[in-house]
Amino acid sequence: MHPDDIVARFSSELKGHFTASRIQETAEGLDGSKKRVRLWLSIDRDVFHRAVSLLKEFGPPHICTPMASKEYGDTIELIYPFTMNYAAEPFGELVVILVVDIPRDDLRIRSVCDLVPGILYMERETMEMLGIIIEDIPDPRRLFTPDSLGDTYPMRD
Amino acid sequence: MQWLIYIFLIPMVVLIGGGIIGLYAKGVDRKFAAYYQSRIGPPLRQPFYDIGKLMQKQTIIPENAVGWIFSGAPFVALASSVILLVYILVPYFAWIGDFNFFFSKSGDIILILYLLMIPSIALVAGGFASGSPYATLGAQREMVILMSTELPLAVTAVTFAWRLSHVAPGASHFSLVTMSFHPLWSGMGPFGILGGMLLALSIAVVIPAELAKIPFDQAEAETEIAEGLLAEYSGKYLAFYQIADGVKSLAVISLAVILFFPNGFVQMTGYRIAPAGYDITLLLDVVIFMVKVFLVYFVSVTTVRIAMARLKISQVAKLFLVTITVMCLAGYVLITLDPVIRTL
Amino acid sequence: MDKTITYPLQIGPTHPAFKEPVRFSFKVEGERVAGVDIDLGYTHRAIEVISKERNFIQTIYLLERICGICSVSHPMAYCMAVEDASGIEVPPRARYIRTIIGELERMHSHLLWAGVAAHEIGFDTLFLYTWNIREKVLDCLEQFTGNRVNYAMLTIGGVRRDLTDDLIPVIEQTLEYYLEVYQRTSEILLDDQSIRYRCEGTGILTYDQAVALCAVGPTARASGLAKDVRVDYPMLAYPDMDWLKPITPLDIGKEPAGDVYDRMVVRVLELKQSVDIIRFCLDNLPEGPIASINGSIKIINKLKKVQGEGIGRYEAPRGEVAHYDILDMSECPVQMKVKAPTYSNAFAWVPMLQGSEIADIPIVIASIDPCIACADRMTILRDDGATETLNAEYLHSLSVNKMKEVKSRCSG
Numbered sequence: 031m032h033p034d035d036i037v038a039r040f041s042s043e044l045k046g047h048f049t050a051s052r053i054q055e056t057a058e059g060l061d062g063s064k065k066r067v068r069l070w071l072s073i074d075r076d077v078f079h080r081a082v083s084l085l086k087e088f089g090p091p092h093i094c095t096p097m098a099s100k101e102y103g104d105t106i107e108l109i110y111p112f113t114m115n116y117a118a119e120p121f122g123e124l125v126v127i128l129v130v131d132i133p134r135d136d137l138r139i140r141s142v143c144d145l146v147p148g149i150l151y152m153e154r155e156t157m158e159m160l161g162i163i164i165e166d167i168p169d170p171r172r173l174f175t176p177d178s179l180g181d182t183y184p185m186r187d
Numbered sequence: 188m189q190w191l192i193y194i195f196l197i198p199m200v201v202l203i204g205g206g207i208i209g210l211y212a213k214g215v216d217r218k219f220a221a222y223y224q225s226r227i228g229p230p231l232r233q234p235f236y237d238i239g240k241l242m243q244k245q246t247i248i249p250e251n252a253v254g255w256i257f258s259g260a261p262f263v264a265l266a267s268s269v270i271l272l273v274y275i276l277v278p279y280f281a282w283i284g285d286f287n288f289f290f291s292k293s294g295d296i297i298l299i300l301y302l303l304m305i306p307s308i309a310l311v312a313g314g315f316a317s318g319s320p321y322a323t324l325g326a327q328r329e330m331v332i333l334m335s336t337e338l339p340l341a342v343t344a345v346t347f348a349w350r351l352s353h354v355a356p357g358a359s360h361f362s363l364v365t366m367s368f369h370p371l372w373s374g375m376g377p378f379g380i381l382g383g384m385l386l387a388l389s390i391a392v393v394i395p396a397e398l399a400k401i402p403f404d405q406a407e408a409e410t411e412i413a414e415g416l417l418a419e420y421s422g423k424y425l426a427f428y429q430i431a432d433g434v435k436s437l438a439v440i441s442l443a444v445i446l447f448f449p450n451g452f453v454q455m456t457g458y459r460i461a462p463a464g465y466d467i468t469l470l471l472d473v474v475i476f477m478v479k480v481f482l483v484y485f486v487s488v489t490t491v492r493i494a495m496a497r498l499k500i501s502q503v504a505k506l507f508l509v510t511i512t513v514m515c516l517a518g519y520v521l522i523t524l525d526p527v528i529r530t531l
Numbered sequence: 532m533d534k535t536i537t538y539p540l541q542i543g544p545t546h547p548a549f550k551e552p553v554r555f556s557f558k559v560e561g562e563r564v565a566g567v568d569i570d571l572g573y574t575h576r577a578i579e580v581i582s583k584e585r586n587f588i589q590t591i592y593l594l595e596r597i598c599g600i601c602s603v604s605h606p607m608a609y610c611m612a613v614e615d616a617s618g619i620e621v622p623p624r625a626r627y628i629r630t631i632i633g634e635l636e637r638m639h640s641h642l643l644w645a646g647v648a649a650h651e652i653g654f655d656t657l658f659l660y661t662w663n664i665r666e667k668v669l670d671c672l673e674q675f676t677g678n679r680v681n682y683a684m685l686t687i688g689g690v691r692r693d694l695t696d697d698l699i700p701v702i703e704q705t706l707e708y709y710l711e712v713y714q715r716t717s718e719i720l721l722d723d724q725s726i727r728y729r730c731e732g733t734g735i736l737t738y739d740q741a742v743a744l745c746a747v748g749p750t751a752r753a754s755g756l757a758k759d760v761r762v763d764y765p766m767l768a769y770p771d772m773d774w775l776k777p778i779t780p781l782d783i784g785k786e787p788a789g790d791v792y793d794r795m796v797v798r799v800l801e802l803k804q805s806v807d808i809i810r811f812c813l814d815n816l817p818e819g820p821i822a823s824i825n826g827s828i829k830i831i832n833k834l835k836k837v838q839g840e841g842i843g844r845y846e847a848p849r850g851e852v853a854h855y856d857i858l859d860m861s862e863c864p865v866q867m868k869v870k871a872p873t874y875s876n877a878f879a880w881v882p883m884l885q886g887s888e889i890a891d892i893p894i895v896i897a898s899i900d901p902c903i904a905c906a907d908r909m910t911i912l913r914d915d916g917a918t919e920t921l922n923a924e925y926l927h928s929l930s931v932n933k934m935k936e937v938k939s940r941c942s943g
Contacts, residue, residue: 093745223656
């Protein structure tokens with residue numbers, strides 16, 4: 031699986047909703063023969079679910095860390111780090127990082143639990159830590175924080 | 188009026204003596220286990236220290252427990268364990284020492300099998316009454332173990348009684364003393380010996396189950412249901428349970444020793460030891476008996492509990508109801524066949 | 532008579548089977564589990580929030596304390612994430628030393644797990660045996676780094692202490708010792724009948740479930756999903772080992788069933804693999820510096836001028852640990868997200884526990900080698916007067932009153 035394939039598939043399928051891509055490669059090993067590859071893809075919120083299902087065509091995506099976030103004036107950037115192509119070829123794993131902008135006055139994004147069931151805990155954490163509402167999440171309860179926390183979102187700046 | 192004295196005095200003596208020896212046996216068991224696990228282990232007196240500490244602690248009765256059952260169960264367990272020990276040990280030593288008094292004729296094996304159940308039933312009642320889900324689970328498990336070990340024990344009792352009716356017609360066949368008088372191994376052919384060994388092996392497996400030791404400690408499983416039956420017990424009640432446990436372990440092991448290795452010094456050598464006119468044979472017999480008890484304890488409890496993992500309750504039920512029962516029945520058939528084969 | 536009654540059973544937050552607080556609510560039919568719900572969050576320490584106020588160097592030592600057992604895995608992933616974001620190079624010798632430390636930690640963690648698992652099924656002799664032989668690797672680590680846990684070996688751009696020539700024989704002796712006891716240990720763990728009775732066929736996680744639920748580490752590998760960050764993702768000294776393969780039960784000729792026994796197989800075999808990896812690292816240890824930047828101040832000054840994001844991943848003993856760091860012209864990480872292996876594997880508990888017996892619960896829960904403190908990293912301590920919230924003052928006053936009562940009883 032080459033990162034360019036994913037980029038090509040995304041740009042042909044998502045067209046204008048696919049805003050940017052960046053590939054970063056680092057040589058590893060004493061002889062520098064192995065490549066560590068990370069791929070950043072920026073997409074619009076409306077096509078996020080579609081994007082993950084496109085990713086799933088290349089193999090089952092594995093959610094790598096809980097969603098990180100960056101805050102700008104009127105948007106919050108939500109970062110989904112997935113990994114692909116694991117357990118296939120030695121040193122062939124590919125980190126695919128999906129970056130989604132969410133406007134501050136409408137903090138919603140669609141759940142991808144139906145595509146990647148293992149992401150449920152991360153989505154629950156995102157809901158309580160960032161206050162972003164995940165739509166269609168099968169289990170909307172809090173994960174870590176107590177109910178008494180109310181509307182305080184610890185990971186916001 | 189002499190019988191009245193016996194009836195009150197002897198259980199008191201047995202309670203104190205049995206309690207002390209039973210608790211020391213626990214200490215020895217822990218020390219040996221520690222040795223095998225390359226630890227130093229607690230001092231031999233640790234069970235006594237534990238009891239001493241528990242006696243000083245606050246005794247808590249849970250709010251939603253059935254109070255009178257909850258607090259009555261430890262006493263029932265202790266009392267029935269002591270009576271059990273009285274009925275097992277006193278007739279035996281009366282026979283060994285050649286006394287003849289009130290308890291000499293008592294000690295019926297069917298009675299003992301029933302008495303054996305009472306401490307467990309008291310535990311189960313206390314567990315159900317304590318109103319904790321863990322204790323309820325433990326009580327359910329204890330009942331399963333109780334029911335599944337009953338069959339092997341009953342088959343063993345019947346085998347012994349049948350053999351007595353054959354070897355000693357006219358004697359009371361269910362009496363423990365008669366059983367000690369005619370040891371299982373005497374006058375047996377190879378089939379009989381094999382059958383006796385099968386029985387002994389099954390009883391060796393039943394002993395840890397009766398004493399709730401690994402691999403059969405499901406009812407108290409610490410890491411599964413947090414001491415299960417005893418989860419809600421504290422303070423004095425827990426101390427009573429621990430003493431009852433010590434007495435009961437002594438009783439169960441003594442029963443096994445009396446059934447399978449009953450011979451005293453006189454029976455083994457034919458001599459009596461009486462330096463300077465004092466007959467100390469009985470004293471020697473007590474020592475020999477204690478050595479046998481500790482050996483059986485060590486082989487069937489300590490070595491097993493350090494070398495195995497805890498089984499699941501379904502596996503326990505299957506083991507006792509199928510494997511051990513079949514072993515017992517095979518022993519029964521072999522012992523029954525033995526005289527027939529020898530006459531051929 | 533197919534009408535069954537279910538009743539609720541709470542296990543946790545504190546329970547003798549758990550070394551850390553977590554709460555399981557079961558629906559039970561007789562001895563069978565019909566429903567599972569997991570409640571995390573009892574050991575939240577707000578580490579991700581705290582790290583926003585610590586500089587890059589202080590954060591390393593904070594992260595070391597996420598978990599005492601993987602005390603090198605978390606800083607390793609963090610350092611790699613920061614190096615990834617800032618482009619700081621790690622000298623080859625430092626990479627090899629990091630690998631050695633990580634593998635020594637894996638050995639002690641797997642032995643610790645074997646002991647805990649044995650204790651859960653009531654096999655205390657085995658528990659003491661494995662913990663006894665684990666002392667050897669802890670001694671080795673202590674001699675190497677100065678500590679039994681929390682080694683404080685890593686820094687951004689390298690390691691802090693060199694592997695000197697007089698330490699190499701110490702490590703070699705340790706490896707020799709483990710090769711000697713390996714035979715006996717694997718025989719006890721894998722062939723003992725009572726362990727097989729308890730472990731085979733319990734807590735099954737199928738291959739498809741492992742993929743769907745994003746399971747990691749030995750839990751995934753036992754289900755046949757040969758996922759191992761050391762082999763999948765080039766980092767440290769692992770790319771130089773062409774012979775390195777993820778360990779699955781297939782290595783002993785067993786079809787992966789995904790049960791507790793297979794997880795045991797994977798961990799036991801990984802003990803030997805770790806020995807091989809350390810041997811390779813010692814034989815091929817490159818010469819050179821152990822850090823690309825000397826001094827914490829220089830590191831912070833360099834990182835202060837960096838804007839970027841980086842991801843760091845490492846195969847901790849329990850599975851993949853991944854950190855995502857965001858740097859933005861500041862001497863503290865702007866945001867740091869931590870994913871510990873238990874976080875990924877906790878969700879896999881649900882299919883494992885569904886339909887198992889109550890007696891299996893402790894060993895199944897222990898089989899993923901849970902580290903709740905790793906998964907829970909964050910909390911806000913706030914008392915808004917909710918009736919159920921017991922705050923520290925209330926608990927303190929309870930404790931004081933109790934002490935007074937005891938005192939009065941003792942003196943009276």
